[in-house]
Amino acid sequence: MSTEPAANSKEKSESPVVPRLRNFLIAIVAIALSVALVLGLRTETTSASLTQLDEQSTPLEVALTNDKPSFVEFYANWCTVCQKMAPDIAQLEQQYADKVNFVMLNVDNTKWLPEMLKYRVDGIPHFVYLSKDGEPITQAIGDQPRTVMASNLEALVAGSPLPYAQTNGKISQFSTPVAPTNTQDDPRSHGSQVVN
Secondary structure, three states: OOHHHHHHHHHHHHOOHHHHHHHHHHHHHHHHHHHHHHHHHHHHHOOOOHHHHHHOOOOHHHHOOOOOOEEEEEEOOOOHHHHHHHHHHHHHHHHHOOOOEEEEEEOOOHHHHHHHHHOOOOOOOEEEEEOOOOOEEEEEEOOOOHHHHHHHHHHHHHOOOOOOOOOOOOOOOOOOOOOOOOOOOOHHHHHHHOOO
16 A cells, blocks of 8 residues: 555646646647737738828819829728728839829719719729720729739839720710601501502
């Protein structure tokens, strides 16, 4: 019986070491996760917001007269796609700010109703690429990859065709005659063609 208490006392003396080591590792992991969470939240809060983009955007009146091409975004603060794209727009603005006007127009502001009608804004985000003369080149609606927008902005700056532009085919001019012409092919004259 004298060997059993010695074995039990040996197990009891080793037991506290294992839990202490485990607790130490848990504490280290918890600290690392806390630091990662704090850094993650910090970077999230410093990303661009729609309000910040609007505040630093070029006023439309200036953009239409300063001989630089323009990138116009119709947006709303409640638009989740607009919010999602804000960091990409901010990066593009940093990259092209000296070459392109970035204009933000909030669709909830009735001041922009004439522009919304002019560019037929029926969904947001709605992007309009304007030449340096203020003429619309193309429009895009919805979530756009940053690489697509960057390629279009490069082409806009160079004055070349936009690679991801919505293309519109040429149309023929057609004017409707005011009064119908009187010809034999007129369907209302079919009775005159009947011979007895």
